[in-house]
Amino acid sequence: MINVTIANFETEVIEASMQTPVLVDFWAPWCGPCKVIGPLLEKIEIDYAGRFKLVKIDSDQEQQLAQAFGIRSIPTCVLLMNGQPVDGFMGALPEGQIKEFLDKHLPAAEAVEAAAEEAAALDALADGDVEGALEKLQQAVQTDPNNDDARFDLVKLLLELDRDDDAKVAFAPVIAKAAGVRRLDSLNRWMTARDAQATVNDPQARAAELQAAITANKRDFDSRFALAQLLMAHSQFVPAMDELLEILMRDKAWSEDLARKTYIAILDIIEPPKPKVAEGQVPPEDPTVATYRRRLSSVVLS
Structure with a gap:
């Protein structure tokens, strides 16, 4: 439980609620029901083991905050998620009702x-x-x-x-x-590519065979896609996207959009997890992913 003032409100309530729901307890030292619900809320916070964060605001000392939330009586509790109030209740509710209120909004x-x-x-x-x-x-x-x-x-x-x-x-x-579910579909496409190439005894010879067919006919999309599948199966993702782009440049909707969907699947697969950054900052994008997203947009929108 944290005592919040106007000085730390932005950090302890707004920014904190971007990561974890924050329950704000507006109270005052003279308020009898506040003395009942205060310890109960602290107990529930412990019971919920990180599912929400409890903060207390003395409505007498922090009248600006109380006015901002439209507090008319105390105790009043307001739940914030992603920087915004989502629900609240007034009065010293019993433990069961408080938990029912929280369970409506909190992740399991x-x-x-x-x-x-x-x-x-x-x-x-x-x-x-x-x-x-x-x-x-x-x-x-x-x-x-x-x-x-x-x-x-x-x-x-x-x-x-x-x-x-x-x-x-x-x-x-x-x-x-x-x-x-796009990312799950992307995994499924990768597994399908790996299964399709599992019986290829000599991948290099097969790649050379497909490349020869493409050289003879640049619109041999079946061979281009087979080559992309072979490269994808062996985690050679950038060359695979290059082959898929060649298809898209010539026929954007080929085989019911198969080339574009496979290309997007590869982008999902190669994109690294986003690092944690400070609130308001945008995590840096992987340069390969960024480049090939731009190339896809350029081809599809042209």
Whole structure:
């Protein structure tokens, strides 16, 4: 629990609510019900283990803040998320009603725990601890099976480690919805490319064969796409996008938009996790991803 004044309001309430919901308790020392609900809110904050942050504002001392929130009686509690008030209640409600109020808005405990595991996994990966990252991602998906971001990172890492069978097992629970979730669809396209090339005994010879067909006919889109699939399967993503661009420059809608969809899938796969930055700043974009996004836009919009 933090006592908030006009001096630290921006940091402790507005900025903090961008990451974690903030419950603001407006109170005053003379208020009897405030003395009842105050300790109860502190207990609930502990029980919820990081799902929200509790702050207190003395409405007598911080009248400017009380007026800004339109406080007419105390205790009044206001919940902020992403810098904006989303709901509130007045009076010293019992513990059960306060928890019902919070549960309407807060992410589930499983989701919070899984997100923390995912963040720890990405930190481990940045430090070169691949096995540690893998373990944390598996834990994140186990804790919250609906966390598609954690599942994407897990399946992607397994594929990068050439553990395709494990990747398919991890992907199986979401395969039915993959077509409607872009990043999951991107993984599915990568796995399909890898499966298609698994029986190719000599990838270099196959690439040379396809390149010869393309040289003979630059509009041999089937051969170009097969070459892109071969390159994608072996994680040669930039050359694969180059081949897909050649198709798009000649026929944007070829094969029901297959080239563009595969190109976007590769962008999803190669895009690194966004680093944490200060509030209001935009994380830097990977230069390769930025370049090939621009090239796609240039071709599609031309």
